[in-house]
Amino acid sequence: MKITIQNLTKKFPARNKKGKEVVAVDNMSIEIPSGKLVGLLGPSGCGKSTSLFMISGLESPTSGKIFFDDQDVTTLAAERRGVGLVFQNYALYPHMTVEGNIMFPLTNMRLPKEEAKQRALEAAQLVQIEDLMQRKPSELSGGQQQRVAIARALVKMPNVLLLDEPLSNLDARLRLQTREEIKRIQRETGITTVFVTHDQEEAMSICDIMVVMKLGVVQQVGAPQAIYDNPTNLFVANFLGTPPINIFEGEVKSGKIYIGDEAVLDTEVPDQKVYVGIRPEGFIYDENGAFSLNLDHIEVMGRDKTIVTAHGKSQKPTVRSIIDSDIYVNDQSPVVKFNLKPNKVFLFNAETEERIR
Numbered sequence: 001m002k003i004t005i006q007n008l009t010k011k012f013p014a015r016n017k018k019g020k021e022v023v024a025v026d027n028m029s030i031e032i033p034s035g036k037l038v039g040l041l042g043p044s045g046c047g048k049s050t051s052l053f054m055i056s057g058l059e060s061p062t063s064g065k066i067f068f069d070d071q072d073v074t075t076l077a078a079e080r081r082g083v084g085l086v087f088q089n090y091a092l093y094p095h096m097t098v099e100g101n102i103m104f105p106l107t108n109m110r111l112p113k114e115e116a117k118q119r120a121l122e123a124a125q126l127v128q129i130e131d132l133m134q135r136k137p138s139e140l141s142g143g144q145q146q147r148v149a150i151a152r153a154l155v156k157m158p159n160v161l162l163l164d165e166p167l168s169n170l171d172a173r174l175r176l177q178t179r180e181e182i183k184r185i186q187r188e189t190g191i192t193t194v195f196v197t198h199d200q201e202e203a204m205s206i207c208d209i210m211v212v213m214k215l216g217v218v219q220q221v222g223a224p225q226a227i228y229d230n231p232t233n234l235f236v237a238n239f240l241g242t243p244p245i246n247i248f249e250g251e252v253k254s255g256k257i258y259i260g261d262e263a264v265l266d267t268e269v270p271d272q273k274v275y276v277g278i279r280p281e282g283f284i285y286d287e288n289g290a291f292s293l294n295l296d297h298i299e300v301m302g303r304d305k306t307i308v309t310a311h312g313k314s315q316k317p318t319v320r321s322i323i324d325s326d327i328y329v330n331d332q333s334p335v336v337k338f339n340l341k342p343n344k345v346f347l348f349n350a351e352t353e354e355r356i357r
């Protein structure tokens with residue numbers, strides 16, 4: 001099922017006289033291809049859940065349209081859209097068994113009990129909890145409970161699966177494991193899935209397509225790697241990547257990018273004030289490098305060596321770079337020099353923060 005979203009806007013009225021109207025989602029237009037796993041990504045409050053609720057039908061838009069394939073579902077009731085929903089807090093019925101929980105949407109539709117049981121078993125097998133059918137939710141771990149919630153969403157064989165921060169309540173290890181599970185389940189079922197998260201690593205690791213949002217406005221849509229390699233503005237560049245991108249105030253003068261008084265890289269961009277963004281993997285250690293940094297300390301992170309340095313000039317942002325060569329540390333002089341990989345360096349207009357290189 002393809003989802004098309006056209007100029008979707010949601011405004012919430014001011015809560016009181018002094019309050020201001022909130023534009024939770026601002027003129028969103030995206031196309032979600034059939035059978036893909038799409039991530040809605042952005043900081044808390046940027047309108048992800050509101051977008052998801054409008055797709056599900058739980059929230060109605062102020063303006064704009066939503067299509068499932070060619071059908072306009074903008075005003076269609078939630079229960080008639082064929083969507084499965086999973087929330088952060090599993091919302092299981094505590095007095096029912098796992099089987100009862102998974103069967104609930106079907107018995108609610110008055111499906112014969114034997115058929116409901118059979119379909120519940122199939123959904124449970126898909127998320128690999130078929131051995132837990134007779135337990136109560138309180139007898140399950142968080143990860144198992146979330147699997148039950150996913151099975152319950154899948155049992156109706158929805159056209160669209162909507163997941164709102166489904167991993168937030170799980171501990172770090174389980175979060176990793178469960179996100180791989182979600183990817184597998186999505187692949188096996190081929191259900192068009194929208195996955196909401198504020199965690200860029202999570203979105204990057206499992207999504208086919210990411211939609212990056214800020215203050216209700218879609219900033220960029222694309223494959224995770226494509227957005228990482230070609231961020232459209234400073235916000236997106238900053239939001240993606242671990243360790244995060246390094247940002248410096250800089251200036252372009254006669255074909256060179258200056259950070260402080262050092263010309264760190266050539267460029268064809270016209271003279272102007274810029275922000276220079278350098279990905280951590282964009283540094284090449286070189287004794288005669290163009291860009292000097294004051295070494296603070298080295299963090300060894302298994303395969304990668306992450307060095308943390310402080311720039312020695314007027315501005316002192318903490319720089320995190322990942323390099324694969326050994327650094328020779330001279331106790332007398334903490335200065336280390338680098339050259340930069342051109343495709344890992346981005347320039348942003350100092351006022352609009354839009355990408356210019």
Ligand SMILES: Nc1ncnc2c1ncn2[C@@H]1O[C@H](COP(=O)(O)OP(=O)(O)O)[C@@H](O)[C@H]1O
Binds near residue numbers: 022043045
């Ligand atoms: N029912 C509501 N009434 C008023 N404001 C709301 C309501 N729901 C969400 N908002 C506001 O809309 C904005 C987007 O919220 P939300 O979609 O929940 O963001 P996210 O899921 O990205 O954290 C926030 O500023 C939030 O406070």
Ligand SMILES: [Mg+2]
Binds near residue numbers: 048049050
């Ligand atoms: Mg939310």
